Amino acid sequence: MSQTLQIEKANELKNKPDVSTVQFGTVFTDYMFTNKYTPEYGWSEPSIIPYQNLQLSPSCQAIHYGQSVFEGLKAYRQGDDILLFRPDENFKRMNQSLSRLSMPEINEENALNALYELLKVERDWVPDGEGQSLYIRPFVFADEPFLGVRPSETYQFSIILSPVGGYYGATQLNPTSIYVEDDFVRSVRGGVGFAKVSGNYAASLLAQKKANELGYEQVLWLDGVEQKYVEEVGSMNIFFVRDGELVTPELNGSILPGITRKSIIELAKHKGYTVKEEKIHIDDLSEDLHNGKVTEVFGAGTAAVIAPVGRLNIHGVDYIVNDNQVGEISLDLFNDLTDIQYGRKEDPFGWVVRL
Amino acid sequence: MSQTLQIEKANELKNKPDVSTVQFGTVFTDYMFTNKYTPEYGWSEPSIIPYQNLQLSPSCQAIHYGQSVFEGLKAYRQGDDILLFRPDENFKRMNQSLSRLSMPEINEENALNALYELLKVERDWVPDGEGQSLYIRPFVFADEPFLGVRPSETYQFSIILSPVGGYYGATQLNPTSIYVEDDFVRSVRGGVGFAKVSGNYAASLLAQKKANELGYEQVLWLDGVEQKYVEEVGSMNIFFVRDGELVTPELNGSILPGITRKSIIELAKHKGYTVKEEKIHIDDLSEDLHNGKVTEVFGAGTAAVIAPVGRLNIHGVDYIVNDNQVGEISLDLFNDLTDIQYGRKEDPFGWVVRL
Numbered sequence: 001m002s003q004t005l006q007i008e009k010a011n012e013l014k015n016k017p018d019v020s021t022v023q024f025g026t027v028f029t030d031y032m033f034t035n036k037y038t039p040e041y042g043w044s045e046p047s048i049i050p051y052q053n054l055q056l057s058p059s060c061q062a063i064h065y066g067q068s069v070f071e072g073l074k075a076y077r078q079g080d081d082i083l084l085f086r087p088d089e090n091f092k093r094m095n096q097s098l099s100r101l102s103m104p105e106i107n108e109e110n111a112l113n114a115l116y117e118l119l120k121v122e123r124d125w126v127p128d129g130e131g132q133s134l135y136i137r138p139f140v141f142a143d144e145p146f147l148g149v150r151p152s153e154t155y156q157f158s159i160i161l162s163p164v165g166g167y168y169g170a171t172q173l174n175p176t177s178i179y180v181e182d183d184f185v186r187s188v189r190g191g192v193g194f195a196k197v198s199g200n201y202a203a204s205l206l207a208q209k210k211a212n213e214l215g216y217e218q219v220l221w222l223d224g225v226e227q228k229y230v231e232e233v234g235s236m237n238i239f240f241v242r243d244g245e246l247v248t249p250e251l252n253g254s255i256l257p258g259i260t261r262k263s264i265i266e267l268a269k270h271k272g273y274t275v276k277e278e279k280i281h282i283d284d285l286s287e288d289l290h291n292g293k294v295t296e297v298f299g300a301g302t303a304a305v306i307a308p309v310g311r312l313n314i315h316g317v318d319y320i321v322n323d324n325q326v327g328e329i330s331l332d333l334f335n336d337l338t339d340i341q342y343g344r345k346e347d348p349f350g351w352v353v354r355l
Numbered sequence: 356m357s358q359t360l361q362i363e364k365a366n367e368l369k370n371k372p373d374v375s376t377v378q379f380g381t382v383f384t385d386y387m388f389t390n391k392y393t394p395e396y397g398w399s400e401p402s403i404i405p406y407q408n409l410q411l412s413p414s415c416q417a418i419h420y421g422q423s424v425f426e427g428l429k430a431y432r433q434g435d436d437i438l439l440f441r442p443d444e445n446f447k448r449m450n451q452s453l454s455r456l457s458m459p460e461i462n463e464e465n466a467l468n469a470l471y472e473l474l475k476v477e478r479d480w481v482p483d484g485e486g487q488s489l490y491i492r493p494f495v496f497a498d499e500p501f502l503g504v505r506p507s508e509t510y511q512f513s514i515i516l517s518p519v520g521g522y523y524g525a526t527q528l529n530p531t532s533i534y535v536e537d538d539f540v541r542s543v544r545g546g547v548g549f550a551k552v553s554g555n556y557a558a559s560l561l562a563q564k565k566a567n568e569l570g571y572e573q574v575l576w577l578d579g580v581e582q583k584y585v586e587e588v589g590s591m592n593i594f595f596v597r598d599g600e601l602v603t604p605e606l607n608g609s610i611l612p613g614i615t616r617k618s619i620i621e622l623a624k625h626k627g628y629t630v631k632e633e634k635i636h637i638d639d640l641s642e643d644l645h646n647g648k649v650t651e652v653f654g655a656g657t658a659a660v661i662a663p664v665g666r667l668n669i670h671g672v673d674y675i676v677n678d679n680q681v682g683e684i685s686l687d688l689f690n691d692l693t694d695i696q697y698g699r700k701e702d703p704f705g706w707v708v709r710l
Contacts, residue, residue, distance in 0.1 A: 025414070025502030032413060054415070055408045058387060058515050059380070063409075063496050064425055066553030067560070068418050102560035137502055141418050147380030147492055147517060149556050149563070149590050160413050162502060185545030188579045190538055192558045198421030199554015201504050203547045205422070205457035208504070224543040225580055235504050 005117055010050035019127040019163045024303070025135065029125040029161040033118045037104050037155040046110070048118055051160065057145030061152035067142035068198040069097035072302045073259075074133040074164075075119055075355075077126040078343035082119055082134075084353040085341045087112055089259045090138065097195035098140060102151040106140065111157075118159055119355055127163050135164045135303075141198075166304070173326045173334060175310025176299070178233060179216035180282060181207045182315065186231065186254070188224025193231075193254030201235075208234055216313060218299070222282060224254060230280040236299030236307060237261035240285070241329050243293055250277040260300040264333055266349065271336070273329070282314060289319040296327030305341075306334040360472055365405035374482040374518045379658070380490065384480045384516040388473045392459050392510040401465070403473055406515065412500030416507035422497035423553040424452035427657045428614075429488040429519075430474055430710075432481040433698035437474055439708040440696045442467055444614045445493065452550035453495060457506040461495065466512075473514055474710055482518050490519045490658075496553075521659070528681045528689060530665025531654070533588060534571035535637060536562045537670065541586065541609070543579025548586075548609030556590075563589055571668060573654070577637060579609060585635040591654030591662060592616035595640070596684050598648055605632040615655040619688055621704065626691070628684075637669060644674040651682030660696075661689040 013030050028051050036045040062068045071090040076083045091108040098105050115136065119126075126134040138159045142152030184207040187193025192200060204219065211219045220238060223229040230249050232238055237258040240247045246268050251257050268275050288294040289312065297309035308331075310324035321327075339345035340352060368385050383406050391400040417423045426445040431438045446463040453460050470491065474481075481489040493514045497507030539562040542548025547555060559574065566574045575593060578584040585604050587593055592613040595602045601623050606612050623630050643649040644667065652664035663686075665679035676682075694700035695707060 026500075028414065028500075051413070053410045054413055054418075056411055058406070058409055058513055059383065059492070059517075060409070062418055062553075063423050064492075064494060064553055064556075066421055066423065066555070066557035068421065068557070070419055100561060101557045102564055135502070137414070137419075139419060145381075145383075147490070149559070151560050151564075158413055162414075183545055185543050188540050188543040188546070190540030190579070190582075191543070192554075197554065197557065198417075198419055199547075199552065199557060200421070201419075202421035202423070202456045202552065202554060204504070205506050206455060209457055209506075224545070227545075 005114060006047040007121070008047060008049045016125065017163070019132045019165055020129055022163060022165065024164050025162055027162055029122045029163070031118060031121050033114050033159040035114070035157045037157070039153050042104070043106060043157065046114055048121060054156070056143060059145045059147050061142035061144045061146060064147060065142070065149060066197070066199045067101050067103055067152055068139065069094060069101060069103065069196055070137060070139035070198070071196060073136045074302060074341070075126050075136060076133050076342045077128045081343065082123055082126050082355040083341065083343050084355070086259055086263065086351045087115060087353060089262070093196065093257065093259070094138060094140070097197055100192055100195040101197055103140060103142065103155060106157055111138070115159055116355055118161070122161055123355070125161060125163055129165070131166050133164060135162045137162065173306070173308055173331065175308045175324050175326060176218055177216045177311040178218050178220045178309050178313070179211035179214055180220045180222065180312065180314045181211070182222060182227055185224040185227070186221040189253045191224070191254060194251070194257060196256065204234060214313070216311070220312070223252070228282055230282060230285060231255050233299045235303065236301035239264065239298050239300055240280070240294050241296035241327060242288055245274040245276060246329070247276045247278065247280065249280050258301055260302055260305060263337060263351065264300050267336060268333060270348065286314045286317065286319070289321065295322055296330050297321045298327070298330045305338055306330055360469060361402040362476070363402060363404045371480065372518070374487050374520055375484055377518060377520065379519050380517055382517055384477045384518070386473060386476050388469050388514040390469070390512040392512070394508050397459070398461060398512065401469055403476060409511070411498060414500040414502050416497035416499045416501060419502060420497070420504060421552070421554045422456050422458055422507055423494065424449060424456060424458065424551055425492060425494035425553070426551060428491045429657060429696070430481050430491060431488050431697045432483045436698065437478055437481050437710040438696065438698050439710070441614055441618065441706045442470060442708060444617070448551065448612065448614070449493060449495070452552055455547055455550040456552055458495060458497065458510060461512055466493070470514055471710055473516070477516055478710070480516060480518055484520070486521045488519060490517045492517065528661070528663055528686065530663045530679050530681060531573055532571045532666040533573050533575045533664050533668070534566035534569055535575045535577065535667065535669045536566070537577060537582055539565070540579040540582065541576040544608045546579070546609060549606070549612060551611065559589060569668070571666070575667070578607070583637055585637060585640060586610050588654045591656035591659065594619065594653050594655055595635070595649050596651035596682060597643055600629040600631060601684070602631045602633065602635065604635050613656055615657055615660060618692060618706065619655050622691060623688060625703065641669045641672065641674070644676065650677055651685050652676045653682070653685045660693055661685055
């Protein structure tokens with residue numbers, strides 16, 4: 001991004017929808033950020049343009065060979081201010097994903113500035129309703145028209161914006177149900193599980209379907225080697241309250257290093273909780289659910305922030321967690337984290353960027 | 356595909372290139388096949404249209420969540436006839452890939468007929484030089500404009516065509532070199548390794564780069580669980596000649612079930628070779644290379660057909676195979692298989708479709 005950011009004006013603007021009735025991820029704003037990479041000039045065409053279709057060759061590398069990574073974060077409104085939550089962490093992780101797929105890294109500072117500029121143009125799109133936000137989707141994909149297994153020579157980096165309510169359609173926390181998958185595998189050490197790459201999600205859909213058919217909302221994945229250790233939920237990390245302490249699987253290369261996960265760990269420690277990152281054997285978890293040592297379970301991710309788990313199926317046995325009610329610690333962390341994100345509470349960590 | 360195949364004429368046709376100077380996968384013909392899937396009508400818009408860009412939403416599901424599968428096969432020219440090699444097997448495998456990624460299956464018979472019609476329109480594009488062919492790339496991808504982890508509701512199925520010489524730029528068989536990867540993992544049982552999905556290829560690039568930097572042309576993958584058993588090469592299956600017998604890893608869910616692999620097994624058996632599909636421990640392979648029991652190694656895939664391996668690095672030790680020369684059995688099988696594909700020899704298997 002050696003060049004100056006160009007802005008191309010749209011001829012007309014869309015009508016803004018009532019966000020409370022909008023389905024997550026279906027409505028997009030008037031503008032998008034885009035930049036192009038060539039071997040000669042690197043990332044050299046940063047611009048904000050009217051939201052528009054991509055023109056891609058039918059032999060586009062991303063479609064055929066999957067060089068495509070993305071990020072997800074949110075902008076929150078507090079009066080006239082727009083708040084972002086740790087956006088630097090997203091671009092840092094994006095570079096880790098890019099590196100894993102042999103794609104060129106972006107300049108994190110330039111990307112942050114581009115995002116800020118885009119949000120200045122689109123600030124009226126950040127909704128102010130309870131639990132509402134502007135979902136931000138940065139993504140990079142390979143666009144070289146070439147059939148063959150080698151890295152693409154050219155890429156596109158875009159940021160698109162979508163006004164959203166709660167991810168699961170509700171602003172209230174409703175406990176979800178989870179099926180522990182012991183047949184399908186999401187990832188294994190040495191693979192791409194730690195990276196936010198498109199292929200990981202397509203590969204997860206069949207297990208998700210199976211869980212749905214069995215009556216559960218989401219999948220809890222086990223490790224790919226032994227199929228014994230807890231890894232993560234479909235699109236969230238997982239936490240347990242065990243003997244009053246917070247426990248989550250340690251990062252191991254196949255688990256996505258969630259920014260919400262990281263923030264909850266830091267927030268919980270700050271609040272005086274003991275937090276442990278460790279290998280969690282599924283049989284130990286069953287035992288601890290059975291004997292009541294595990295009192296709360298929740299997922300953590302950008303879309304839902306915290307998603308309490310009320311029911312968990314392990315090897316065919318259903319465990320009800322905390323009477324299928326939102327737990328006290330889950331709620332406490334959810335409130336604190338969202339209060340910081342929406343600017344309702346002081347941010348002692350320097351996480352919030354205010355525009 | 357309940358509707359009739361529509362054909363839209365191109366205004367002008369491209370100049371056909373000298374295929375001997377064309378880089379693999381960079382030149383495409385005048386027309387492409389396309390069909391669209393909607394939940395209401397299924398695959399209902401089959402048409403042959405001028406080769407053109409895809410118009411995709413920036414929130415297109417395939418780019419973000421990787422629902423994208425493909426196939427690869429070739430059309431060969433013999434005089435005025437166009438020959439295809441087991442095209443039914445490609446559409447059968449495509450359906451297995453689609454099913455694994457929760458994508459709607461295609462009608463295999465309709466797909467074959469669509470391919471035949473496209474080749475009738477484009478038959479002048481099938482080159483007649485030594486080792487030349489028309490590479491055929493069927494692919495299906497998700498195009499719903501929606502951000503969220505669930506299967507897309509809409510899809511596109513396309514077939515594009517590219518005239519090619521040899522995959523590795525040469526018409527002669529030149530032994531390749533292979534690095535056995537024991538850090539990165541391609542796939543694991545319960546994953547998507549057996550399916551021809553875009554994400555598998557992006558995930559393989561970093562190991563490929565590492566192998567190249569170490570002075571090897573390709574990667575040989577080990578299994579994802581124990582990292583001890585031989586699986587496949589980057590974009591090919593692998594065969595060994597051991598004590599005069601042909602040996603290849605048995606299919607296990609993480610290995611791609613290659614059509615060239617299958618054809619070599621059937622052809623070799625027909626020719627009287629003993630063929631074994633088994634688990635091959637990497638330490639046994641080293642031992643057998645060291646003591647001379649393994650006399651030939653070759654990769655097998657659509658692009659290269661047979662690629663002899665002259666050098667193999669296992670845990671830091673280089674093994675030279677057959678003095679880095681093309682082996683007798685490799686050459687025998689290569690000649691027989693390509694003779695059948697190009698119609699130079701009788702096809703006792705019913706593999707060839709003549710248009």
